[in-house]
Amino acid sequence: MKGFLRQECKRAFLNWRFAAVVLFGCGLAVMDLLGTRWLGGAVDLQQYVWGEEPGYSTVLDVNAAVTSLYFWMPDHGAASRYYYLYKILVPIMAAIPYGASYLQDKKSGLINQLVVRCKGKGGYFAAKLTVTFVSGGMVAVIPLIASLIIGLCAMPWGVPVNSVGYYMVDGMSGVFGELFYTYPSVYVAVYLVYTFIFFGLLNCLCLFCVYFEENSYAVRLMPFIVYYGSNFIVKDVLGLRGGLVTCANMVFFYKSDVPVVLFQLAVIALLDLAFLFRIRRDVI
Numbered sequence: 483m484k485g486f487l488r489q490e491c492k493r494a495f496l497n498w499r500f501a502a503v504v505l506f507g508c509g510l511a512v513m514d515l516l517g518t519r520w521l522g523g524a525v526d527l528q529q530y531v532w533g534e535e536p537g538y539s540t541v542l543d544v545n546a547a548v549t550s551l552y553f554w555m556p557d558h559g560a561a562s563r564y565y566y567l568y569k570i571l572v573p574i575m576a577a578i579p580y581g582a583s584y585l586q587d588k589k590s591g592l593i594n595q596l597v598v599r600c601k602g603k604g605g606y607f608a609a610k611l612t613v614t615f616v617s618g619g620m621v622a623v624i625p626l627i628a629s630l631i632i633g634l635c636a637m638p639w640g641v642p643v644n645s646v647g648y649y650m651v652d653g654m655s656g657v658f659g660e661l662f663y664t665y666p667s668v669y670v671a672v673y674l675v676y677t678f679i680f681f682g683l684l685n686c687l688c689l690f691c692v693y694f695e696e697n698s699y700a701v702r703l704m705p706f707i708v709y710y711g712s713n714f715i716v717k718d719v720l721g722l723r724g725g726l727v728t729c730a731n732m733v734f735f736y737k738s739d740v741p742v743v744l745f746q747l748a749v750i751a752l753l754d755l756a757f758l759f760r761i762r763r764d765v766i
Contacts, residue, residue: 683754
């Protein structure tokens with residue numbers, strides 16, 4: 483089982499598709515700073531620090547009023563076309579490297595050899611579910627980490643000041659909003675874990691999709707369809723807040739939205755686990 487899991491991890495991460503989507507995501511993180519108005523702000527702030535630009539003399543006298551998190555792309559939201567593009571495409575990006583691997587195994591007949599090597603169907607299916615989850619989470623999180631590093635190149639780390647109004651996180655109503663303005667490193671860690679789980683669960687829908695679809699392109703599109711379809715139903719049909727597209731960014735995830743988001747994620751998790759029933763259905 484461990485050997486097979488290691489093999490599937492290599493198959494998921496050591497391929498050109500994974501490298502391509504990660505590089506694309508990191509490219510969006512770079513352009514989020516270089517191709518938007520935040521680059522001008524970063525230059526002005528650095529010039530002030532070097533004594534060349536007096537424009538920020540008042541607010542920067544307050545220690546850590548402007549920190550690297552000001553340049554982190556989740557905080558920019560829809561104001562950045564590059565973050566907006568990332569948020570739209572990330573379910574597809576996550577599915578490209580490994581989402582259709584189970585379907586490929588079935589079509590090629592490789593599944594028979596892999597099950598034997600795994601010493602049973604249970605180990606094979608559990609490994610598939612695990613690696614698909616981890617692969618989707620990694621593709622979603624790596625660009626955010628890259629953006630964080632890029633922000634640190636513009637300004638040092640520090641504790642954000644809520645009163646200056648530079649940040650989009652709502653310190654009162656936002657989920658973990660108080661944490662952002664007291665322990666930002668913990669907030670960032672929670673944000674990354676939330677994003678990892680969110681898109682990991684979505685990516686596992688590729689496995690469930692094989693129940694009724696055997697086209698690899700349609701299988702890879704399944705997380706994207708659920709991502710936007712659920713958002714449409716919640717916001718436009720039911721008139722509720724807490725759509726998946728909005729709350730994928732925890733910066734705009736409010737405490738009042740928690741029950742709606744948790745319900746959607748629970749349904750997705752149940753659909754993911756339904757894949758394990760193929761252990762009894764599939765004839766190998």
